[in-house]
Amino acid sequence: xxxxxxxxxxxxxxxxxxxxxxxxxxxxxxxxxxxxxxxxxxxxxxxxxxxxxxxxxxxxxxxxxxxxxxxxxxxxxxxxxxxxxxxxxxxxxxxxxxxxxxxxxxxxxxxxxxxxxxxxxxxxxxxxxxxxxxxxxxxxxxxxxxxxxxxxxxxxxxxxxxxxxxxxxxxxxxxxxxxxxxxxxxxxxxxxxxxxxxxxxxxxxxxxxx
Amino acid sequence: xxxxxxxxxxxxxxxxxxxxxxxxxxxxxxxxxxxxxxxxxxxxxxxxxxxxxxxxxxxxxxxxxxxxxxxxxxxxxxxxxxxxxxxxxxxxxxxxxxxxxxxxxxxxxxxxxxxxxxxxxxxxxxxxxxxxxxxxxxxxxxxxxxxxxxxxxxxxxxxxxxxxxxxxxxxxxxxxxxxxxxxxxxxxxxxxxxxxxxxxxxxxxxxxxxxxxxxxxxxxxxxxxxxxxxxxxxxxxxxxxxxxxxxxxxxxxxxxxxxxxxxxxxxxxxxxxxxxxxxxxxxxxxxxxxxxxxxxxxxxxxxxxxxxxxxxxxxxxxxxxxxxxxxxxxxxxxxxxxxxxxxxxxxxxxxxxxxxxxxxxxxxxxxxxxxxxxxxxxxxxxxxxxxxxxxxxxxxxxxxxxxxxxxxxxxxxxxxxxxxxxxxxxxxxxxxxxxxxxxxxxxxxxxxxxxxxxxxxxxxxxxxxxxxxxxxxxxxxxxxxxxxxxxxxxxxxxxxxxxxxxxxxxxxxxxxxxxxxxxxxxxxxxxxxxxxxxxxxxxxxxxxxxxxxxxxxxxxxxxxxxxxxxxxxxxxxxxxxxxxxxxxxxxxxxxxxxxxxxxxxxxxxxxxxxxxxxxxxxxxxxxxxxxxxxxxxxxxxxxxxxxxxxxxxxxxxxxxxxxxxxxxxxxxxxxxxxxxxxxxxxxxxxxxxxxxxxxxxxxxxxxxxxxxxxxxxxxxxxxxxxxxxxxxxxxxxxxxxxxxxxxxxxxxxxxxxxxxxxxxxxxxxxxxxxxxxx
Numbered sequence: 009x010x011x012x013x014x015x016x017x018x019x020x021x022x023x024x025x026x027x028x029x030x031x032x033x034x035x036x037x038x039x040x041x042x043x044x045x046x047x048x049x050x051x052x053x054x055x056x057x058x059x060x061x062x063x064x065x066x067x068x069x070x071x072x073x074x075x076x077x078x079x080x081x082x083x084x085x086x087x088x089x090x091x092x093x094x095x096x097x098x099x100x101x102x103x104x105x106x107x108x109x110x111x112x113x114x115x116x117x118x119x120x121x122x123x124x125x126x127x128x129x130x131x132x133x134x135x136x137x138x139x140x141x142x143x144x145x146x147x148x149x150x151x152x153x154x155x156x157x158x159x160x161x162x163x164x165x166x167x168x169x170x171x172x173x174x175x176x177x178x179x180x181x182x183x184x185x186x187x188x189x190x191x192x193x194x195x196x197x198x199x200x201x202x203x204x205x206x207x208x209x210x211x212x213x214x215x216x217x218x
Numbered sequence: 219x220x221x222x223x224x225x226x227x228x229x230x231x232x233x234x235x236x237x238x239x240x241x242x243x244x245x246x247x248x249x250x251x252x253x254x255x256x257x258x259x260x261x262x263x264x265x266x267x268x269x270x271x272x273x274x275x276x277x278x279x280x281x282x283x284x285x286x287x288x289x290x291x292x293x294x295x296x297x298x299x300x301x302x303x304x305x306x307x308x309x310x311x312x313x314x315x316x317x318x319x320x321x322x323x324x325x326x327x328x329x330x331x332x333x334x335x336x337x338x339x340x341x342x343x344x345x346x347x348x349x350x351x352x353x354x355x356x357x358x359x360x361x362x363x364x365x366x367x368x369x370x371x372x373x374x375x376x377x378x379x380x381x382x383x384x385x386x387x388x389x390x391x392x393x394x395x396x397x398x399x400x401x402x403x404x405x406x407x408x409x410x411x412x413x414x415x416x417x418x419x420x421x422x423x424x425x426x427x428x429x430x431x432x433x434x435x436x437x438x439x440x441x442x443x444x445x446x447x448x449x450x451x452x453x454x455x456x457x458x459x460x461x462x463x464x465x466x467x468x469x470x471x472x473x474x475x476x477x478x479x480x481x482x483x484x485x486x487x488x489x490x491x492x493x494x495x496x497x498x499x500x501x502x503x504x505x506x507x508x509x510x511x512x513x514x515x516x517x518x519x520x521x522x523x524x525x526x527x528x529x530x531x532x533x534x535x536x537x538x539x540x541x542x543x544x545x546x547x548x549x550x551x552x553x554x555x556x557x558x559x560x561x562x563x564x565x566x567x568x569x570x571x572x573x574x575x576x577x578x579x580x581x582x583x584x585x586x587x588x589x590x591x592x593x594x595x596x597x598x599x600x601x602x603x604x605x606x607x608x609x610x611x612x613x614x615x616x617x618x619x620x621x622x623x624x625x626x627x628x629x630x631x632x633x634x635x636x637x638x639x640x641x642x643x644x645x646x647x648x649x650x651x652x653x654x655x656x657x658x659x660x661x662x663x664x665x666x667x668x669x670x671x672x673x674x675x676x677x678x679x680x681x682x683x684x685x686x687x688x689x690x691x692x693x694x695x696x697x698x699x700x701x702x703x704x705x706x707x708x709x710x711x712x713x714x715x716x717x718x719x720x721x722x723x724x725x726x727x728x729x730x731x732x733x734x735x736x737x738x739x740x741x742x743x744x745x746x747x748x749x750x751x752x753x754x755x756x757x758x759x760x761x762x763x764x765x766x767x768x769x770x771x772x773x774x775x776x777x778x779x780x781x782x783x784x785x786x787x788x789x790x791x792x793x794x795x796x797x798x799x800x801x802x803x804x805x806x807x808x809x810x811x812x813x814x815x816x817x818x819x820x821x822x823x824x825x826x827x828x829x830x831x832x833x834x835x836x837x838x839x840x841x842x843x844x845x846x847x848x849x850x851x852x853x854x855x856x857x858x859x860x861x862x863x864x865x866x867x868x869x870x871x872x873x874x875x876x877x878x879x880x881x882x883x884x885x886x887x888x889x890x891x892x893x894x895x896x897x898x899x900x901x902x903x904x905x906x907x908x909x910x911x912x913x914x915x916x917x918x919x920x921x922x923x924x925x926x927x928x929x930x931x932x933x934x935x936x937x938x939x940x941x942x943x944x945x946x947x948x949x950x951x952x953x954x955x956x957x958x959x960x961x962x963x964x965x966x967x968x969x970x971x972x973x974x975x976x977x978x979x980x981x982x983x984x985x986x987x988x989x990x991x992x
Contacts, residue, residue, distance in 0.1 A: 034633045037665050037674040040709045040716075049823050074823045081713070082820045136550070189825075192547070192615065202554070202562055205614075206547030209825030 048077030049119050051109040052210050054188070056094065056173065059101040070094055072210045075111065093213045094186060096153070102173040103158075106132060106188065108208065124169050127161030129194040130207075132168030135187050138200045139166060151184040152176055153214060165199050175216050186214040240285040244305065246313040248277045248293065257295055257317060259691030261738070265290040270738065272691070293317065337422055337429060338687075338696045338731025339437070340743050340788040340801055344419040347900075351933050351950045353980055354459035354468040354492065357413040361439065364421045365859045366801060366843030368878040371964040372406040373541050374464075374497050374973045375509045376577075379409075380963070381423055382803060383839055383863050383877045384436035387754050390426070391439045394530060396585050397431060399636035399662065400607040403672065403756040405965060410534045410581035410607060412513035414457065414470040414490045416441035423843075424786035424803060425749040427727040428683050428698035431658065435749045435782045435805075446486060446519040446528075450478035452987040463976035464508070465568065466494030473987070474517075482521045489514035495570040500956040500974040505566035506539040506573050524591040534581040539572040544969045545614040545765045548825040549920075552768040555969050556921045575765075578610040578628070596645035605636040611668075613765070631667035636660060653686035664755070671762040672755045673710035673717075679703070687731075696731035704752045708759060719759075723752035723779050744787040753777040757811050757832045763822070768920075770820055770829045771813065777832060781808040795849040802842050810837035812867075812875065815918050828920075835869040839877070855887040864913065872915045878963060879911035879923075890936075897944060899936040906931070911962040924967055927959035935980075946982030951975065 035041075053069040070092050074083025085092035096102065108119035123130045133139075134155045139146045144157040144166035154174045157166030193204030244264075248257045256277025263270035264281060266289050273279045286308050293301045293315050305313060348363025358369040358377035370378045370385050378385050386405070391398040393411050401407045413419070419441055426434040447453065452475035459468040469491050476484035492511040496503045515532035543561035546552050555562070585603040592598050610628030642656035662677040683700035703724040710717055729747040736742075760773040786803035814833040819826035841863035849855050860882035865874035885904035892898065910926045935948030956974045960967040 034635075034665050035667070037663050037676055038709055038718075040665070040674045040711060041667060041670070052823060072823060074821070076713075077823070083822050189550075194615075202558075204547075204562075205545070206551050206824055208823050209548050209550060210823065211825075 048110055048112055049108050049208060050074055050077060050111040051107075051116075052188070052208060053107040053109070054094075054104055054212070055107065056096075056102050056104045059103050059172070065102065066095065067093075069107070070212060073111070077112070091211075091213055093183065093215055095215050095217060096173065096175050098175050098216050098218055100175050102175075103170070104173055105170050106168075108190070120169055123190065124159065124167060127159070127167045128163055128165075128197060129192060129204075130167060131165070131191050131193060131197055131199070132171075133189045133191060133201050134168070134171075135185065136189055136201050144168075144199065148184060148186065148214065151214060151216060153184070153186075153216065161197075163197075165197060181215070181217070183213045183215045186212040188212065240283055242284040242286065242307050243310040244281040244284055244289075244291075244307060244313065245310070246279055246315060248273050248279070248295070248315045248317060250317060259295075260317075261292075261294040263292045263294070265292060337426060338694065338729075338733055338743055339422050339424040339426055339745050339786065340790075340799070342421045342423065342799075344421065347902075347933065347935070349413075349419060350935065350946075350948055350980060350982075351978070352413070353457065354461050354466060354978060357409055357411055357419075357441075360413055360419055361421060364423075365799070365845040366423055366841070366861050367421060368861075368881075368963060370405060370876070371961065371966070372408075373504070373507060373544070373964070373966045375494070375507065375538050376406050376408045376540075378405065378407070379439060380878065381421065381437040381439075382805070382841060382843075383865055383874075384805075387433050387751060388436040389439060390430045390434040390437075391441070392430065393441050393583070394443060394532075394585065395587065395601060396583060396603045396605070396638065399605050399634065399638075399660075400579075400581060401609050401632055401634060403754050403760075406540075406577075407609065410536070410579055411441065412470075412490050412511075412515070412532070412534055413441075414472075415443055415488055415513070415515055415532065417444040418442045423788075423801060424745055425727075425729065425747040425782060425784045425805075427747070427749040428685060428700040428729045429654070432681060432700065432702040432704075432725070432727055432749065433751050435751055435780075435784075443486070443488075443517070444474075446484035446517065446521075447474050447476050448484065448521070450476055451989040453985065453989070454987065455982060455984040458981045458983075460979040461494065461976055462978075463973055464494035464497045465570075466492065466509070468492040475987070484519045484521070486517040487514070488516075493570065496566065496568050497973045498568075499971040500958045501971070502560060503566055503568055504541050504543070504561070504970060504973075506542045506571075506575075508539045508570050508572045509536065510572060511536045526589050528585075528587045530583070530585040530587075532581075532583045534579070536577075536579045537572055538577045538579070540575040540577060541966060541970065542573070542575060542614055544966050545575050546768055546969075548822075549768050549819075549827055550825060552920055552968060561970050574612050574616075575614045576612050578608075578612075580606075580608045582606045592643065593645075595648065596643065599640070599642045599644075601638075601640045601642075603636075603638045605634075605638075607634045607636075608632070609634075627668070629668045630671060632664060632672070633667070634662065634664045636662045647689060650689050651686055652689055653684070655684045657682040669762070670710065671760060673708040673759045675706060675708040675755050677707075678705045683727075685729075692735050694731075694733040696729070696733075698727075698729040698731075700727040701725075702727070706752070706755070706758075708755060710759060719775060721752075721758070721775075725750040725779060725781070739791055739793045741790045742787065743790070745785070747784050748781070749784065750779050750781045752779050753811060753832075760832075763827065768827060770827050771832070772829060773832050777811060777834060778809055780811050780834070782806065783808075796847070798844075798846040800842065800844045800846075802840075804838065804840040807835075807837040807839070809834040810867075810874075812837075835867050837865065837867055837874055839863070839865045839874070853889045853891070855889070857883075857885045857887065859883045859885075867915065870915075873913040875915050875918050876963065877911065877913065879909045879913075879926075881906065881908045883907075895939055897937045897939065900934070902933045904931045904933075905929075908961065921968060923962045924960035927957060927961075929953050929957060929959075930955045943984050943986070945984075946980070948978075948980045948982075950978045950980075952978075 051073045053071050055069045057064050071086040110117040134146050137146050146155045156172040157168050158170040159167045161167055188210050190208035191204045192207045196203035248260045258275045260273040261270055262279045284307050289305050291303050291305050342364040344363045349360050352360035356377040358379040361367045361379050368380045370380050387402050391409050400410045422438040426438045430438050454473035457470040472488040474486035490513045495508045497507040512535045517530045519528045583605050587601045589597055589599045609632045611630035613629040638660045640658040644654040659680045665674050681702035685698035687696040706721045708719050727749050732744045734742040757777050758773045758775050760771050763770050782805055784805040788801040791798045813830040816829035816831055820829045843861045845859040847857040862880045865877035867874050883906040885902050887902040890899035907928045911923045931952045933950035937944040937946050953975050958971050
């Protein structure tokens, strides 16, 4: 008897409970959704200026743009799509700032503001290495280029949206990889690269001139 | 062997001969009730002595050396329902049988479930024990009971069946006679079906295009509910299942009845609720791997002598959490996920909460089926169906500018509506010919609301087929031909310009089948067929990033139809102690559509991603499946089941990607004798070994295929007699040694180990609300 009752309850409850659907109005197939409605990051710009003169260096801002986000057409650097070289002088200090944009919106939506606002969930990494010290610093391998985080989140961990670049000549003249990665680490940010997932990853190059 | 049996029989006869008079004869004649024609090749079996013989051309049979006593005589003839009678023998006896050969005198439901019209392909009915053992798991898990069937998994809760290494569009699923139409193209899109609805699950291996539609290159999966009741009673059953891994619970009920006063009407209601939480690998829980499912269906049938109509409605609602560790940002993340031996930040305590990322799926089916007898031996069926499928997928994260974002809105949202109509006319034996003729039409519309992955489309398909079979006692020959046309009108944007390509496909499918039955114990099923499939929209137009696999997939609108020439043969042997089925097959593809890795990665703001292009090649997939069950000691059975498969890319002289590796399963079953209280009691222990798939194409994967592994399982069940019902109880376990492993055909193998021990408890309670007979 119990079984009968339970079956009745199960079947009965389902018959009425499960019918919630939102079939309302499916659009006509002839009229597909034109663009992504969700947010995408289309553009990364790195502004670099001399800390003493305050002048933007040659080529700044350094831009990577993928106009339609992931998939679709491939993205590329501007103006030279293949790669972007940042040329720095030796024994100089620069101030740098990263701007992320969603240019599918008009006007373009600044994503970097959101990154800073949600600083406890985000962190930029340079060459994927874990920064050390206070404030956070990273040495780019072999190049003699030192990156210092200039901004802090609410937990006093670096974000890296604003940073200082200092050069003191070791291997001048040759090009070094300069990979900038934005990690999204909700609830897991601890100053290391490992947790979370990648939102942005762009491979620039750095060359230090005498 | 034969000698032993003969000696045994001789001794048996001798032994009996001493005991009593055993020289009586039972003779008789079997005729068609409708036209009085003698029925040859009818099996006449005597249950008590386990003996059977055949009627001759005159419909006559003779059984000698019978002792005095009561016997149960069973008459089996193709196209007729089995008939049993009791005969008391005290002298030479003659009995004549008149069989209602064209079936129309029997309950109409028998015709719907026509037992005789089996395809010439190997058809494997999944055993009830296998279905029971998979209760509460996925539909594909139940199918694994058949040799040659594997699954393509996305974790433990999303599972797609694979027949001989082929899946997706190449397999048709017939849910209650209707071809399931959802978003089959996605590897993480499981069939939207409640397995509890089906009482019988069977797999047709090999090209079944002629009968079921041009896509069924690899085979078909048939799910059929019980026939509606035809006696005045209300009965039902309740299934309660608990699974230890994921702490899942399933409650599924079914009730059916018919009316004494309004003859011919019958009804059924059925419903299932399932909830499960985070699954556990041997070492850790997997964050966000729960599932919630609510399904129900109604059936109403009306049957008179010459007509029948059935209305069916079902709804499937499922919310599946997708393991959050499998949602990654870019290729670097994927590589680091693979480098670390457990997921980085996706370990969590047990929870039933379903968070992002997740899938929400709804499938609705309305069907009406009508049949009428168009003569003594022929029937016409008309089936119309409407299916509506919503698939919503939610990304792991809401966008950073979340203020303007509606979190209830899915990031991917597809709605597909399919309307089908099928007409089939079939006739029973006319001069040993039996056949089916039919036509079908489908109109299908797909729209997307979220992000682009596949386009909007309108798909119109029609086809017509004819099958005739020449049936003799020891052999059957079949020829089937089908013609299909498909019109595909798609709509999508490319660089903000609306594209509306129109494609037309047409071709012929042919099947020749041969069944050879040299003895009643040994049957051969051989088929040669030509099948084809039009490319699907994703193969033509998909263009997007898959977060689960960190790859960009690109369709190619120049892709042509895929053609397959296949040969499949099965030898099936069955006697009292041995049951063996061995299948060998070879499928040669012209223009096999597959995903090929590109040479240059594509640069995006998230880094470089490998690009996979849909391409065509000539391919050869061959293999052998086997299942052998031997009762080597009384009540003790050993079963060996396994498969070998080789998938070759002939054009590029390489292996094909995503092919199942060779595997073998050995199980030992002990069946207890039925007692008054306990029936059908058995205990099974099984050991499965899956080899490493090293036959993979060059540069197609980020990580080497996982190592070989073994799984140990068990199953114990009984039926307890309570009053006049049989209460079913069972307990089974999978991966009971808590083995740590990863499987090549699990898309989550990059991120995590597969799940650990899972113990299933199941209870089946049949009941009668009202029965006129009581």
